[in-house]
Amino acid sequence: MTRLMLLLTLGVLALFSASMLIGPAPVGVGDSLRALFTDTGEPMTLVMREIRLPRAVLAVITGASLGMSGAAMQGYLRNPLAEPGLIGVSSSAALGAVIALQTGAAAAFTLALPLAALGTALIGVMLVMVLAGPRGASLTLILAGIAISALAGALLSLVLNLSPNPFATSEIVFWMMGSLADRSMVHVWLALPLSLFGWILLGSLGRGLDALTLGEDAAGALGIRLPRLRLTLVVGTACVVGAATAVAGAIGFVGLVVPHILRPFVGARPSRLVFASGLGGAALVLAADIAVRLILPDRDLKLGVVMALIGAPLFLHLIYKTRKEFA
């Protein structure tokens, strides 16, 4: 367990460093580092501090958020196919972002898009909580999440449908593919506090998620406060996924695949999986964001697209393995 965490931490550090050293500016390792740590007054300092650093930091934040919330959601629902988007946060956030793009607010003011995304994510989650009710089983939460996702999806299509010009439409479509390119430290400062808060909430769920292995009734009789557990899970997920979607767009598969890959290495314990998946998610998004820049450096390949290209085959592999287990 500790060895796995150490390995994952080392992996994240290595990938973070690699991410800092990759970009269109042809600068050596030594010069890059010097530019990062000392203000030489050269443009390279600006490149390192204002372009590559926020990009790498945001990869860590979004990856960790998606991994942790995916593991927590799977643990809560006791279903390996659950993912953080299930409670409607990502689609609600996407709706806000698309409205900001469509109305031109995003072009007028950098933070308009992430703030609009966070706002609609909040509204979406509040609706889900009201629909699911204060008591009640996990099933009502899923149903409420699906309903709100569908509603947000429909409204998003409506915005696209009514889009006045093809440029706005293509901008929206590209945004929805998810990317970490051209982000600034402002995005980091927007996403970090919310994400930190969400990580603390999700990290506090461990004991309850472990007890839920035995079902809701048994967990309740073990002293787990299920309504509070669910509230913590939903608010935590809303914070981290809302923040991640607001700054990076829709990035799928991380929350689904990472917990699945790491589960055997933590003895399948949900509490341990949450932390391991945070590190694993950070590593996966860093790696994918490096791949984006290496494969087609001049074509602005979208992170969400690469992630789906990596994630879908992994998922197929999982299905194949599961099929063998149940055969």
Added chain:
Amino acid sequence: MMPLLEVSGLTVLRGDHPVVSNLSFAIGPGECVGLIGPNGAGKTTLLRAALGLLPHQGRSNISDLAIGTRARHAAWMPQTREIAWPIDVEAVIALGRTPWLPRGGSLRPDDRAAVERALSHMDLAPYRRRAANQLSGGEQARVLIARALAQETPLLMADEPIAGLDPAAQIATMQVFGQIAAEGKAVVVSLHDLGLAARHCTRILMLDHGQLVADGPPAEVLTPARLAEVFALRAYYQTGPDGPIFQPLEYLR
């Protein structure tokens, strides 16, 4: 003596229809109580309401406790046997220690000792490293019983814990229940095997249509008239040199 479980006027409604109505009884230390009744009599509902897992009217001393205290007073094995992940047997049993762990803390030597006792009670030591959800149904049931035992609460409540176990494991489990009751705890189990109830329980609560129709030692509760009335059964029931022997003989309708 202070009862470990005391319910009075316990009623659970589903819609307007009472699933159990106005039940009152008290169970004290040393009692191994069998809760019997035909399907749909309200056994599970009674147990869950008494534990505070179900909204109800009337009182239950367990349900009145704060949720954390409650888990240190009563252990519960639900009828639905769920082990969601391939966690090893020892770790599943250790979940029973959850209410006793300090905030954010892990298992202490006392907790490990309780887990070992539970493992040996249910003869599970050879299985300790196996993935619990890949064991057979009966083996999983034994793991979950051990999980409830590891909670080491004064009161143990289990909903059909021995259903699906092989005959030896059924008897072994009932003996363990008898043994922990004899240690001064109380056990309440719902079960359908009236023979095992007659042999191993010190007291039987008979439930029918949500009403408590009989409460007392097995020999007083399992009378031909009640068996015919509640279960539609005729049975052989004698106490000989091998103890009480109960065998259902025919269906009476």
